[in-house]
Amino acid sequence: MEKKKFYITTPIYYPSAEFHIGHCYTTIIADAIARYKRLSGYDVFFQTGTDEHGQKIEKKAEEKGVSPIDYVNPIIENAKDLWSKLGISYDYFIRTTDEDHEKRVQEIFKIMYDKGDIYKGEYKGLYCTPCESFWTESQLDENGKCPDCHRDVHEVKEEAYFFRLSKYQDKLVEFYDKNPNFIQPISRKNEMLNNFIKPGLEDLCVSRTSFKWGIPVTFDDKHVIYVWIDALSNYITSLGYPDTNSELFKKYWPADLHLVGKEIVRFHTIIWPCMLMSLGLELPKQVFGHGWLIIDGGKISKSSGNYKDPREYINEYGVDAVRYFALREVPFGNDGNFSEDALIARTNADLVNTLGNLVNRTIAMSKKYFDSKVENPKVYEEIDDTLINYAKMLPSIVENKMNALKVNEALEDIFELLKRSNKYIDDTTPWVLAKDEQNSDRLKTVLYNLLESIRISAILLNAFIPNTSERIFKMLNTKNTSFDTLEFGNLETDITLNEAEILFNRIDTNK
Ligand SMILES: [Zn+2]
Structure with a gap:
């Protein structure tokens, strides 16, 4: 059977300065969703990239005395290194300076012009250079x-x-009505309707003559194509559009999920759909506007200087601690706060105490009592039910949360199984059972239930903290690590566990 496809994108980021933890946040969520979909059997295309044109980069390059491309190249190399250190499993990294993107954007511009959807006029506006945004008086x-x-x-x-x-205003409202889940969370849809669409959409300026660092309009080359058509088109040019017969385009368009920060929801839910309607293309299935990761209480910005290279956190605390924090700390659609203290607290509480301890204790007991051999004589007691029943339900709980993009809750639910497992150790007291040879089969069963809960958790955690998950698989020495082995009882009973390793070291807060 052919796999179902899933096309997910991050925004293309603006490389006017080095990337910060906020970029990481969006990209880590996208990565976790992409990994989760792959593990659940989808054919995933996960795209990220960079939006490299515009006046701001032209200026920055000038200040530095280099060409714009020489200005952005090292930033992008750095970003790719950062994504690799964070384990970002993107399938395609698009740059708006890629030759094929530039050519396709010119073609798109021409298609819209020939259709009469692009016309020449005069632009008067109030412009914010750092944001590269034009505003009307009333929006200030x-x-x-x-x-x-x-x-x-x-x-x-x-x-x-x-x-x-x-x-396209009326068609857009109609589309919203017919596709109530198009914008998530729902509050952002109301914001778009009330603040931008109901007051009336104004035609959009899509070219500039005031700077040069952009894609020239083919039929009027003193104009460069201004941000919208250049940047938003990345989601289709990467698939080969305007060639609608390209394999990638046929396979992956429309996008299933555009993941964006809340500040650019407007572009993705108003401008982008209207552009696609003009081109006669299908619209993306969903746009999710997530909140910001606020750093130490203030919005992270390149210009306000509260910036630290995210690789410092990775080096200090490990990649999975950073990934876990980003995925766990920020509630669905809201803002979350990033601070090093909060990262440390999360790591110690969840990854060290709950996860690390459980794995270590269980594997150590298996070694001590049964030479690390796994057996399941199935000597059950009533107390096993709460653990086993929850472990059986967990995959579908997580599936529902991931489909609703409630990534932090999905993680919370997985950690609930780990917490129950720790409690199960306290309740069943394996060290007491071990004192009497007659309890041997019960003790084996208790340990099996624990190892099985750990295996199921590790499979589900694979999308979020893949390194840790793989290390647990290795300790368990199990081959049953895929989603189709999630059913309780699939841990092999003819295996010998490997040595326990420390998954996470407690972080000393007095440092
Ligand atoms: Zn501004």
Whole structure:
């Protein structure tokens, strides 16, 4: 049977400065969802990349005395190194400076122009350079500054091409009505409707003559294509569009999930769908606008300087501690706070105390009492039920949470099994059972139930903290590590466990 496909994207990030923990956050969630889908049998295409054009990078490069491409190249090399250290399993990394992307964007622009959806006009607007955003008077904050970053805006007037966004307003509202889950969380859909669509969509400026670092309009080359058509198109140019016969495009479009930060939900749920309607293409199935990872109480920004190379955290605490924190700490759709103290507290409480201790204690007892041999004589007692029943339900609980994109809750539910397992050790007191030879079969059963709960947890954790999961598989010496072995009782009874290793070291908070 052919596998079902799943196309997931992160936003393409703007490489005007080195990437921070906020970029990591979005990318780690996308990675966990992509891994989870692969493990559940989907044919996944997971894309990330960089949005490299624009005035801001042109300026930064100039300040540094290098060409824009020489400015961004090392930042992108660094980003790729960071993704590799974080275990990000992307299938494709698109750069908007890729030759094939540039060519395809020019073709897309021409298709829309020929259709009459792009026309030439004059642009007058208030522009925020750091955000690369134009604003209308009414959108400015109470001090007349950029509503996003609260810095000065300045008036810009120039000849420009416009995309007829207004033409698609009614169709867009209709699409929202027919696809109630298109925008997640639902609160963001209401925000889009009330703040942007109901007041009326204005046509969108899609070219610039005021800077050069962009993709030229083929039929009017003093214009470069401005951010929207260049950047948003990445989700289809990577698949070969406008060649609608390309294998990738046929297979993966429409996207199943665009994962974006809440500040760019507007672009992905208004501009992007209208562009796709203009091109006559299917719309993505879902856009999820997640909250921000706030660093030590303030929004992380390249310009405010609260930046630390995320690799420092990875080196200090391990990749899975960083991944676990990012995935566990931020509730669905809300903001979460990142601080080194919170990372340490999470690691010690969950990864060291709950997970690490359970695995170590269980494997050590198996070694001590039965020479690490796994057996299951099935001498059950009533107390086993709460553990075993929960372990049996867990895969479907996690499946539902992942389908609802409640990644932090999925992790919480997996850790509930680990907590129950720790409690099960306290309740069954294996060290007491071990004192009497007559209890040998009961003790074997208790240990089997624990090892089996650990195996099931490790399979489910594989999408989130893959390294740790693999290390547990190795200690268990089991071959049954795939989702189709999740059923309770699949741990082999003819195996010998390997030596226990410490999964996570307790982090000393007095350092
Ligand atoms: Zn701004």
